[in-house]
Amino acid sequence: MGLLGEILLLPLAPARGTGWVLRQVVAEAERQYYDPSAIQRELSELAEQLDQGLIDEAEFDRREDELLDRLEAAQQRRAPAQGGGWTPPPR
Template identity: 35%
Template sequence: MGLFSSIFSFPLAPVRGVIWVGEVIQDQVEQQLNDPAALRRELEEIDRAAEAGRLSDEERKQAQQSVLDRMTGSVDSATANDRKE
């Protein structure tokens, strides 16, 4: 039975390979998005942009909340704001 299943599943090997590569890429992206050092740099950049006048107070709060939501794994603020309206 193993021989027959191997023969019939062989054409699906490229699909399995693509799925595996996609999963590896997704894991790497999630690790980078949730890296504490990267999140801290992003918060610092938001503060610098606000100090330089490129962000209003409201934009700064929204950007900071978005980063904090990613840190805690909460629902992102854009989705939460859509639900409030």
């Protein structure tokens, strides 16, 4: 189909371009959300808020658990990209 197919699909080009842009935005948002250094920074800020009395212990524990879950998910996402991750030795 080649050239004829491209000509027939030309009216859909803006929609395909929009889809590509949306995929790029989502990929960047996920990269930032699962960035270990950003998560570590948020954990430090959370500890400072607790030390300053801006949040109570229960709020700290809840938000810390969320951040630690995100950090674990980030490490799991990175492991397959770095050669499959850790596998236990055979018994």
